[in-house]
Amino acid sequence: MMRNQFSILFLFFLSVLSAQKNDTAKGLKNNTVQKVFKYTNPITRDSILSMRDYMINKVGDKWYATGTSNPVWTGPNPGVKLLVSDDMIHWKFHSYLIDASKLPEDCPYNGRFWAPEIHFIQNKYWLTVNSGKVTKEDPKGMSKHSIWLFSADKITGPYKLVNGPLTNQYNNDATLFEDDNGDTYLYCSGNGLFQAKIDLKSGKLTTPIHKFLDKKEPGYPEWMVGGIEGPFVIKKEEVYFMFFSTWTRGYEVGLLKSKSPMGPWELVSCEPIFGTRKKGYRPELAVSGGYDNLQFTDTHDPYQETGHNALFEGPDGNLWTSCHYFMDEKRPYPYSQTFQPWEKFPQMGIEPVHYADGKFYINSPTWTEQTVPLKK
DSSP states (O other): OHHHHHHHHHHHHHHHHHHHHHHHHHHHHHTOOOOEEEEOSSSOOOTTTOEEEEEEEEETTEEEEEEEESOOSSSOOOEEEEEEESSSSSEEEEEEEEEGGGSOTTOTTOSOOEEEEEEEETTEEEEEEEEOOOOSSOTTOOTTOEEEEEEESSTTOOOEEEEOOSSSSOOEEEEEEEOTTSOEEEEEESSSEEEEEEETTTTEESSOOEEEEOTTOTTSOGGGSSOEEEEEEEEETTEEEEEEEEOSSEEEEEEEEESSTTOOOEESOSSOSEEEEOTTSSHHHHHHHTOTTOOOOOOSSSEEEEEEEEEEEOTTSSEEEEEEEEEOTTOOTTSOSSOOGGGGSOEEEEEEEEEETTEEEEOOOOOSOEEEEOOO
8 A cells, every 4th residue: 555655656746847847848948938127116225325316327237327416405515426236226336427525626516516417429428517616605506506518438437527617507407418410419407498509529509508498388287387307308209308307296207399309399298207296395395486285196105206317228128217216204104104214315216118109108106026027
């Protein structure tokens, strides 16, 4: 009896092994085993790596990120940081592209270094930096805050100043775009959105800087009236798309389109295509700006800010968006009300970008583990 039971078990074991072997062979033959990329926002969870306005570039098999270093609002910050990652998940400090502690006393751009961006155009890396001159009379450098252009042969630098300031007025959040014919354009913010053509080699604007969209533009929706900033331009199917951010109800991303890189621009959607909104966001600004009585519903997420985005090549080879994700201290149930130290600072957030029917789409900001298939 024992021998028969043993024989049955042995035969059963052999059948299981055979089935597993056949399944493995079928999987290899049909290439059904597919790698995936898993991520959970915020990607960074570190007060030292914390930045606002993240912009990511993929170079070779690495990703590099820059952004606005802390402190943001209270005066000079340490400069322009560069982070690096091998997998888009684990990030580390690489270097300072501009180290404020090493700038001479008479440096005209020793302010707060807001929203730096790096663009690879004409076989060079171009760094736009927004800053001004800090003085005793102007400790935040706002009266001279404008755009400075640097270039380098490698994304890691060293970067040399090409020209600046590029405009003779307050401008911020500069970005660059190269068209198919090699023409290059500068877009920026400053109580609205501005545009101009630029010659990168000289760093000089070849057309006057022109304000083409005001935050209180007649006929435009009320979610823009607090402020619009952070433009980023991409071309798709002969249409120019401009992503921009607004901080009226939270930090949301709107989308414009045009048949020309210099406009006219029009909204793709009457509502933001991405972001978070909370009624308690920056209440003092809402009151002073007169838009504290706007009617809207809070998004059900743990964030108070998810904006100032830029696009980059993600781990699946497709377009992704990057921006800063800032936790909401009054986040709704079921999120923990106990803050971790890193949650008091903006952190990196990423999401896939989709294009269909002549529009770009970004799913709502996520906070749980996400899985994205990688290309075979």
